[in-house]
Amino acid sequence: MTSLTDLLLVLLVLTGFRLLGLSRLGASIRTAGMQGVLLGLLPLVAGESWPPLRMGLLAGGSMVLKGLVFPWLLFRALREAEVRREIEPFVGFNLSLLAGTLCLGASLWLGGGLPLPGSAPSSLAVPAALFTIFCGLFLIVARKNALNQVVGYLVLENGIYVFGVTAVPHQPLLVELGVLLDVFVAVFVMGITVFHIQRAFDHIDTDQLSSLKD
Amino acid sequence: MEILERLAHTVLAALLAPLLLGVIARTKAAFAGRRGPPLVQPYRDLRRLLGKGAVYSTTTSWVFRAGPTVGLAAIVTALLFVPLGTLPAAFAFPGDLVAVAGLLGLARLFSGRAALDTGSSFEGMGASREAQIGALAEPALLLALAAAASAAARGGGDWSLSGILPALSGASWIAHGPTLAMVTFALLGVFLAENARVPVDDPATHLELTMVHEVMVLDHGGPDLAFILYGAALKLWVLGSVIVAITVPVRTGSAWVNAAVAAGGMVLVAVFVGIVESSMARLRLIRVPQFLVGAAVLAVVALALVLR
Numbered sequence: 001m002t003s004l005t006d007l008l009l010v011l012l013v014l015t016g017f018r019l020l021g022l023s024r025l026g027a028s029i030r031t032a033g034m035q036g037v038l039l040g041l042l043p044l045v046a047g048e049s050w051p052p053l054r055m056g057l058l059a060g061g062s063m064v065l066k067g068l069v070f071p072w073l074l075f076r077a078l079r080e081a082e083v084r085r086e087i088e089p090f091v092g093f094n095l096s097l098l099a100g101t102l103c104l105g106a107s108l109w110l111g112g113g114l115p116l117p118g119s120a121p122s123s124l125a126v127p128a129a130l131f132t133i134f135c136g137l138f139l140i141v142a143r144k145n146a147l148n149q150v151v152g153y154l155v156l157e158n159g160i161y162v163f164g165v166t167a168v169p170h171q172p173l174l175v176e177l178g179v180l181l182d183v184f185v186a187v188f189v190m191g192i193t194v195f196h197i198q199r200a201f202d203h204i205d206t207d208q209l210s211s212l213k214d
Numbered sequence: 215m216e217i218l219e220r221l222a223h224t225v226l227a228a229l230l231a232p233l234l235l236g237v238i239a240r241t242k243a244a245f246a247g248r249r250g251p252p253l254v255q256p257y258r259d260l261r262r263l264l265g266k267g268a269v270y271s272t273t274t275s276w277v278f279r280a281g282p283t284v285g286l287a288a289i290v291t292a293l294l295f296v297p298l299g300t301l302p303a304a305f306a307f308p309g310d311l312v313a314v315a316g317l318l319g320l321a322r323l324f325s326g327r328a329a330l331d332t333g334s335s336f337e338g339m340g341a342s343r344e345a346q347i348g349a350l351a352e353p354a355l356l357l358a359l360a361a362a363a364s365a366a367a368r369g370g371g372d373w374s375l376s377g378i379l380p381a382l383s384g385a386s387w388i389a390h391g392p393t394l395a396m397v398t399f400a401l402l403g404v405f406l407a408e409n410a411r412v413p414v415d416d417p418a419t420h421l422e423l424t425m426v427h428e429v430m431v432l433d434h435g436g437p438d439l440a441f442i443l444y445g446a447a448l449k450l451w452v453l454g455s456v457i458v459a460i461t462v463p464v465r466t467g468s469a470w471v472n473a474a475v476a477a478g479g480m481v482l483v484a485v486f487v488g489i490v491e492s493s494m495a496r497l498r499l500i501r502v503p504q505f506l507v508g509a510a511v512l513a514v515v516a517l518a519l520v521l522r
Contacts, residue, residue: 003391010392010519017511021504094507101514108518123522 004045005121005166009128012038012162013104016135019155020096023085025147029074032151035132035158036066042165046121054173061180062161070154070187077191078147081198090207091142099142103134116167125166132159146197146204150190157183219469223298227455228290230477231447232256234454234484241488256447263440271433274331281328282434282441285321289445289452292317297376298455299472300465306376311359314375314452315352318408321445322348329430336422340429343499347414347426350506351407357513358400362460364520365390365397379459387463396516398461403509405453405483407502409446412491414502454483 015035022028040063043055078084091099104127111127136156140149161179164171198204236253243250270279292314294304307313326341363373366381387394407414410427419425431442458479464472497505 007392010396010515013515014396014512017508017515021508021511094503097504097507097511101511104515104518108522124519127522 005042006124008038008042008045009122009124009162012128012158013131016132016155017097017100019139019151020100020135021093023087023089023093025078025083025085025145026075028148028151029071029078032074032154032158033067033071035155036070037063039063039066039158039161039165042162046125046166057173058165058176061177065180065184066154066158069184073187073191074147074150077150077194077198080195081147081204082202083145083147083204086143086145086148089143089145089148091138096138096142099138100135103138104131107131107134121166125162129159129163129166132156132162135159144205144207146190146194146206149206150187150194153190154183154187220302220304223296223301223455223473224293224304226298226473226477227293227296227448227451230480231451232260232444234450234480235443235447237481237484238488238491241485242492245488245492256443260440260444263435263443264437266436268436268438271332273333274433277324278328278331278433279438281324281331282438282445284324286441286445286448288317288321288324289448292321292452293448295375296452296455297379297459299459299474299476300380300469301473301476302380302469303376306374308373308377310374310376311363311378312356315356315359318355318449318452319348319352321449325430325442328434332433334433336425336429337432339423340426343426344410344430347407347502347506350503350510351404354400354506354510354513355404355408357510357517358397358404359456361393361397361400361513361516361520364517365393375456379456380465382460383463383465390520393516393520394460396512396519398457400509400513400516401453401457401460402486403505403512405457406487406490407506407509408453409450409487411487413494413497414505416491416496418491450484450487451480454480457483 012035015031015038018031019028019035022031040059040061043050043058043062089096107127107130110130111123114126116126133156136152136154136159139152139155143149143152157179161176164176164179194204197209201208233253233256235256236251239255240250240253295306295310295314297303297306303310322344326345329337329341329344359375359378362382363378365386366378367373372378382394406412410417415426415428416424417428419428422429431439434442455476458476462476462479462482464475466472466475
């Protein structure tokens with residue numbers, strides 16, 4: 001099963017790179033959804049020894065929430081917003097991809113220095129989780145569009161989830177389901193916030209929000 | 215016999231390379247609902263062009279005349295280092311993949327210089343774009359080859375193309391499947407960019423503002439144009455045989471059977487180019503760097519995965 005886990009983790013890294021290079025918001029949301037489906041598959045291949053209830057709940061929960069519900073919520077926010085693409089991010093798309101390769105190098109290096117207690121399902125697990133976290137952080141920092149920042153937040157959470165599933169297999173189910181619920185509420189609220197920002201200011205460019213005065 | 219085997223790929227490529235252009239043209243014609251030119255049309259074009267005289271503008275210098283010759287010579291030299299299937303290349307030394315990338319770069323440099331030498335603003339624009347594309351394609355090519363080399367070296371190969379590519383087999387796909395898949399995609403991107411194919415460049419366009427490679431050869435005629443066309447066909451073969459060596463790892467006992475299978479793979483690569491060209495629009499020029507950076511990133515991930 002190691003090679004299947006590896007394959008999923010590699011695909012996860014590649015979706016991360018795709019997010020770094022995308023300017024269309026719709027495509028970003030779809031890619032984040034794809035990442036969610038990959039994450040849903042991860043417990044199925046990595047957690048063979050888990051009780052089936054836990055595996056099924058985690059896989060089903062994250063696939064449905066991250067693969068269907070979040071994209072649906074974000075697409076609704078996108079329909080309200082009049083923008084279709086990130087025009088001028090703080091860091092350009094080619095530079096973002098380059099930064100991504102640096103992040104990958106850093107996470108491989110860090111992953112090599114973080115030996116896990118017990119047996120991780122794949123030696124790629126920690127680097128992939130770290131890369132996904134870095135990637136999400138980078139998206140939040142480097143993009144101006146509020147929707148892209150929400151996607152960045154989702155990716156960040158995805159990274160933590162990968163870490164939890166692969167590296168901390170004895171984490172209680174309740175904690176992971178709680179996190180999933182938290183993220184759901186966060187995305188729900190963010191979708192509403194984006195809608196309100198859009199209605200109040202006619203754009204969802206967070207850069208311009210910093211010059212607001214009361 | 216060994217001499218024969220060593221020269222076989224070079225001779226085979228020299229004879230069959232223009233056929234790839236014919237296959238691409240036929241595939242595109244089939245998609246458009248036409249019958250298309252006969253497969254041997256590129257050979258006829260080459261013969262016709264070689265029979266013509268050359269006309270040189272008085273404003274050009276020796277650089278313009280040297281362009282096609284140096285370009286063809288560089289690509290033929292690169293061909294000498296590339297194996298087909300398990301047929302060895304004519305020459306090999308550790309690290310010759312860098313030499314191959316450098317030779318392709320030299321060919322591009324001279325076609326760009328020749329285009330600049332004409333003094334035409336359109337050709338200068340084409341040269342500038344080609345230089346940009348080439349500069350971005352080269353790191354992707356080298357990184358992808360390095361990843362392939364590392365994947366093969368685990369199976370015990372040496373650091374030359376003749377050592378790396380034949381060492382890749384079905385077993386390496388089982389051991390390094392994701393790596394090799396990413397290397398393949400990266401190389402396909404480089405392949406399309408280096409050969410001036412859609413989605414990076416459209417060989418069929420005849421609008422100066424959008425042409426990249428085509429505009430650079432506008433002022434060449436007769437034997438010079440034949441050299442350029444033949445060089446383009448050989449370049450298609452050189453990069454194609456690297457892709458085929460990775461994607462069609464048929465390794466039977468006989469080098470000749472392997473080479474025949476690989477030659478069949480080359481035809482598939484040509485059909486693939488035709489399909490891409492018929493079904494995709496070319497990218498906007500500002501998206502081209504991103505396409506190539508994407509290919510380079512794929513290669514980096516592949517390399518990181520195999521070196522881990």
